[in-house]
Amino acid sequence: xxxxxxxxxxxxxxxxxxxxxxxxxxxxxxxxxxxxxxxxxxxxxxxxxxxxxxxxxxxxxxxxxxxxxxxxxxxxxxxxxxxxxxxxxxxxxxxxxxxxxxxxxxxxxxxxxxxxx
Amino acid sequence: xxxxxxxxxxxxxxxxxxxxxxxxxxxxxxxxxxxxxxxxxxxxxxxxxxxxxxxxxxxxxxxxxxxxxxxxxxxxxxxxxxxxxxxxxxxxxxxxxxxxxxxxxxxxxxxxx
Numbered sequence: 001x002x003x004x005x006x007x008x009x010x011x012x013x014x015x016x017x018x019x020x021x022x023x024x025x026x027x028x029x030x031x032x033x034x035x036x037x038x039x040x041x042x043x044x045x046x047x048x049x050x051x052x053x054x055x056x057x058x059x060x061x062x063x064x065x066x067x068x069x070x071x072x073x074x075x076x077x078x079x080x081x082x083x084x085x086x087x088x089x090x091x092x093x094x095x096x097x098x099x100x101x102x103x104x105x106x107x108x109x110x111x112x113x114x115x116x117x
Numbered sequence: 118x119x120x121x122x123x124x125x126x127x128x129x130x131x132x133x134x135x136x137x138x139x140x141x142x143x144x145x146x147x148x149x150x151x152x153x154x155x156x157x158x159x160x161x162x163x164x165x166x167x168x169x170x171x172x173x174x175x176x177x178x179x180x181x182x183x184x185x186x187x188x189x190x191x192x193x194x195x196x197x198x199x200x201x202x203x204x205x206x207x208x209x210x211x212x213x214x215x216x217x218x219x220x221x222x223x224x225x226x227x228x229x230x
Contacts, residue, residue: 004160033218042121042206042220043161056217091160098214103149106208106218108160 002026004109006092012115018080021112025073025094031055032069033106034077035091043091049075050097082116089113119145121221123207129227132199138192138224140207145219148212150183150190155204155223164205165192197228 005024013019025032030051035043046065047057051072060067064083069075079086089111096104122141130136140150148169153161167174167183167190174181180193194201204223210216 035220040222042123042222045217045219048217055215093160098216100212100214103151103166103210105151105163105166106153106161108162110158110160 004092004094004107006090006109006112008112009110010113010115012117013082015084015116016081018078019082019114020076020078021090021092021114023075023077023092023109025075025092026107028096029094029107030072030097031095032075033093033095034067034075035093035108037089037091037111039088046077079114082114084116087114087116119143119209119219121145121207121209121219123205123221124224125222127225127227129229130197132197132228132230134197136194136197136201136226136228138205138207138226140190140192140221142188142209145188145209146185146211147209148216149210150181151208151210151218152179152181152190152192153206153208153220155206161206161220194226199228199230202226202228 032049034046037043046060047067048055049069067077091111093106093108120143151166152164155161178195182191204225206223207221210218
């Protein structure tokens with residue numbers, strides 16, 4: 001099966017500029033996640049979608065970050081305006097729909113490395 | 118708040134030996150614990166999942182244990198090879214389908230020939 005696709009692979013912007021990342025999950029995966037991974041740290045969940053709806057966005061800095069999932073498939077994550085501390089790898093992951101009592105593994109893309117100067 | 122701790126220092130071992138990585142957690146009662154492998158410049162790749170009512174899980178040269186009393190999981194790679202060199206992440210999730218998956222910071226493993 002085709003994996004999770006992300007683009008762009010790398011992005012360099014100046015602070016206060018805006019940037020957008022795109023993710024195409026594995027076909028049939030109802031759940032989509034965006035994680036932020038700062039160098040030397042583990043992935044931190046920003047937002048979790050189940051089909052079109054948001055399940056968890058408690059750690060998304062909503063004053064500057066936004067995300068949407070169109071028609072329950074592709075997703076975009078936007079940062080506007082970017083800050084220096086946003087420099088990180090942004091990982092998209094997808095999974096089968098979690099059910100109470102059953103948890104499917106996450107399938108990750110290779111991420112977008114963002115550098116804010 | 119929920120906290121996951123993994124060995125912050127890199128683990129260097131000789132090829133052929135068993136590598137043992139530790140994942141400790143606090144303020145959490147996970148129903149599932151997962152281990153992922155991450156290579157430089159790549160996204161994490163799923164390895165194993167163990168449930169709270171399982172003590173041990175094996176897959177080829179990999180073995181995971183889960184002790185809910187100690188709040189700890191151990192991840193073992195037997196007969197280690199240089200190709201096993203990577204960062205290994207543990208991740209926890211609750212029982213509910215809405216429970217988010219929380220990752221530790223990972224342990225970098227280096228296997229020398």
